[in-house]
Amino acid sequence: MAAIRIAVRRALADLPTDGPVLVACSGGADSLALAAATAFVAPRAGRAAGLVTVDHGLQAGSRHRAEAVARWATEAGLAPVEVVRVEVAGRPGGPEAAARDARYQALAEVAGGYRASALLTGHTRDDQAETVLLALARGAGPRGLAGMPARRDLAGTPLVRPLLEIGRAETRAACVALGLVPWDDPHNSDPAYARSRVRADVLPVLIRALGPGVLDNLARTAALVAADNAVLDELAVEALSRARHPAGGLATRILAELAPAVRGRVLRTWAHELGAPPAALSHRHVAALDALVTAWRGQRASYLPGGLRVLRRDDRLVSESSPASPADPAPVSEAVGSAPDDAVVEG
Numbered sequence: 001m002a003a004i005r006i007a008v009r010r011a012l013a014d015l016p017t018d019g020p021v022l023v024a025c026s027g028g029a030d031s032l033a034l035a036a037a038t039a040f041v042a043p044r045a046g047r048a049a050g051l052v053t054v055d056h057g058l059q060a061g062s063r064h065r066a067e068a069v070a071r072w073a074t075e076a077g078l079a080p081v082e083v084v085r086v087e088v089a090g091r092p093g094g095p096e097a098a099a100r101d102a103r104y105q106a107l108a109e110v111a112g113g114y115r116a117s118a119l120l121t122g123h124t125r126d127d128q129a130e131t132v133l134l135a136l137a138r139g140a141g142p143r144g145l146a147g148m149p150a151r152r153d154l155a156g157t158p159l160v161r162p163l164l165e166i167g168r169a170e171t172r173a174a175c176v177a178l179g180l181v182p183w184d185d186p187h188n189s190d191p192a193y194a195r196s197r198v199r200a201d202v203l204p205v206l207i208r209a210l211g212p213g214v215l216d217n218l219a220r221t222a223a224l225v226a227a228d229n230a231v232l233d234e235l236a237v238e239a240l241s242r243a244r245h246p247a248g249g250l251a252t253r254i255l256a257e258l259a260p261a262v263r264g265r266v267l268r269t270w271a272h273e274l275g276a277p278p279a280a281l282s283h284r285h286v287a288a289l290d291a292l293v294t295a296w297r298g299q300r301a302s303y304l305p306g307g308l309r310v311l312r313r314d315d316r317l318v319s320e321s322s323p324a325s326p327a328d329p330a331p332v333s334e335a336v337g338s339a340p341d342d343a344v345v346e347g
């Protein structure tokens with residue numbers, strides 16, 4: 001528990017003090033331990049801390065689970081405490097993606113409503129290790145290998161992950177020490193999900209073969225790659241502004257002079273700007289744009305997801321919207337290898 005409290009204290013120290021911090025809590029061991037530590041640390045740091053739990057309505061008893069979490073939170077001194085019910089059906093993607101989408105939307109709305117200074121989630125070092133392995137397995141680019149950031153923006157509220165260096169065994173032990181009974185999400189052990197298979201089958205084999213340091217090492221890999229990404233991303237921002245052509249589009253002459261790692265980022269960012277949905281843009285799309293610059297032999301337009309066509313006109317890459325976009329990928333499914341190559345699937 002001490003390690004978890006220290007991690008929370010550190011995370012809170014970097015945040016503004018005007019609004020409450022809100023813990024996103026499923027009732028699972030990770031976010032329950034996080035909520036307990038926050039209830040202890042926040043008042044001692046002169047801060048308000050509350051809790052939000054989302055009821056996806058996907059399992060019998062989910063409503064009771066959410067209400068039990070809320071009752072416990074109120075008794076633990078957290079305020080405000082919110083239970084939010086969401087509708088998962090009818091959202092795009094597989095069931096897990098649809099639930100995640102609904103959950104993050106609800107969490108963002110509650111956090112925005114309270115002008116929260118941060119939303120805290122209970123992602124652990126184990127979650128990070130799983131994320132990195134999944135990214136490796138589908139041939140992700142560096143953005144995928146960088147895993148989940150300790151902090152990112154969620155619709156205007158900082159989303160902070162204080163437990164990225166804490167192991168899942170530690171959150172479980174903390175719950176036992178505090179007499180808390182966590183809820184075990186059946187999805188976490190459902191072999192239909194790639195993440196569950198990594199958790200149940202792949203990581204135990206790696207740990208047996210290579211030792212327990214594997215989890216730390218995978219998580220550290222994410223942090224090292226993230227630091228390199230930050231530098232390359234900055235170079236790409238500067239290169240993109242240089243590559244903009246006065247007549248519109250991008251200047252191929254400037255693109256051709258860039259290092260491939262920077263050019264790939266420039267093209268990806270530009271594709272996002274044009275309106276290609278990030279979750280659907282794969283390295284194949286970016287490679288096709290790259291070929292218009294570096295392997296130009298008069299080829300036809302490249303299609304991007306979102307109904308976009310990019311073509312080379314003399315010394316420029318220009319875009320047009322296209323009524324039919326044959327390169328739109330199939331919807332993301334749970335098979336590893338079918339997810340967009342550079343996406344971080346955060347859980």
Ligand SMILES: Nc1ncnc2c1ncn2[C@@H]1O[C@H](COP(=O)(O)OP(=O)(O)OP(=O)(O)O)[C@@H](O)[C@H]1O
Pocket residue numbers: 023024025026027028029030031032052053054055056103120121122123124127185188346347
């Ligand atoms: N139903 C929910 N309500 C509120 N927050 C949630 C909910 N489900 C997940 N979260 C947040 O997202 C984080 C990651 O959830 P996920 O289910 O992927 O991981 P987990 O390792 O099983 O976490 P936990 O043990 O806390 O359930 C959780 O730690 C929690 O902060």
